[in-house]
Amino acid sequence: xxxxxxxxxxxxxxxxxxxxxxxxxxxxxxxxxxxxxxxxxxxxxxxxxxxxxxxxxxxxxxxxxxxxxxxxxxxxxxxxxxxxxxxxxxxxxxxxxxxxxxxxxxxxxxxxxxxxxxxxxxxxxxxxxxxxxxxxxxxxxxxxxxxxxxxxxxxxxxxxxxxxx
Numbered sequence: 001x002x003x004x005x006x007x008x009x010x011x012x013x014x015x016x017x018x019x020x021x022x023x024x025x026x027x028x029x030x031x032x033x034x035x036x037x038x039x040x041x042x043x044x045x046x047x048x049x050x051x052x053x054x055x056x057x058x059x060x061x062x063x064x065x066x067x068x069x070x071x072x073x074x075x076x077x078x079x080x081x082x083x084x085x086x087x088x089x090x091x092x093x094x095x096x097x098x099x100x101x102x103x104x105x106x107x108x109x110x111x112x113x114x115x116x117x118x119x120x121x122x123x124x125x126x127x128x129x130x131x132x133x134x135x136x137x138x139x140x141x142x143x144x145x146x147x148x149x150x151x152x153x154x155x156x157x158x159x160x161x162x163x164x165x
Contacts (some may be wrong), residue, residue, distance in 0.1 A: 046088040047095070047164045049144075052080060058160060060148050067149045068117075074145060076115040081143035085133075085162060092135045093164045095142060096127035100161060106153040112145045120147075127163055 027033030052073035053059070062069040074082040087093050097111055102125045112120035113132035121128045133142050144162075 043091045044089040045091060045093060045164060047093060048086050048088055049083050049162055050086065051083040053082065058082060058146060062148065062150050062153070064153050065151055068147045069150065071146050071148075076117070076145055076147075079115050081115070081145050083144040084141050085136075085144060086141040087136045087138055087164075089164075090138045092137050094129055094135060095133040096129045096163045096165065097121075097123065097133075097144070098127040098161050098163070099123050099125055100159040101125060103158060104153075104156060106151050107156060108149040109158075110147050110149075113143050115143075115145055117145060117147055120145075123160070127161070 025033040025035065053071070059072040060069050061072070070076060071082050074080060085095050099109070103109055103123070109123045110117060110120040111123060111130055112118065113130050114120075119131035121130050130142075136142055
């Protein structure tokens, strides 16, 4: 019985200081006790892309020489974008878009936040933000309208990324 009690007292003496060790910060009338205050603000940066397309593809069907071709599902004339990008986070976010590999010279793909394609950007391998995609407030959305120009083009596939920062 005494061995058990001695063991418990020894364990308590060993572990008690590591469980609750207080910090002693000295101070007096001429030197305050100083502490650092950290404000750790956790933010959510989620976003979603809701595409009109049934599959996760932006499909263009065109002749070899055709201008201002819209992707399947988009109808700019009625204000139907190919996709809507929603800021589901709790902070403002900037959305950018790029192709993982640049298009061949025979294809030009433009995207815009507006159905009339004003202020559109030509997609390339470097990420860009169309007008209206910068500092999108939490809970707000932007549109992705696209049009492509083809000049003696052949079948090609590229990957499009939408990035939030």
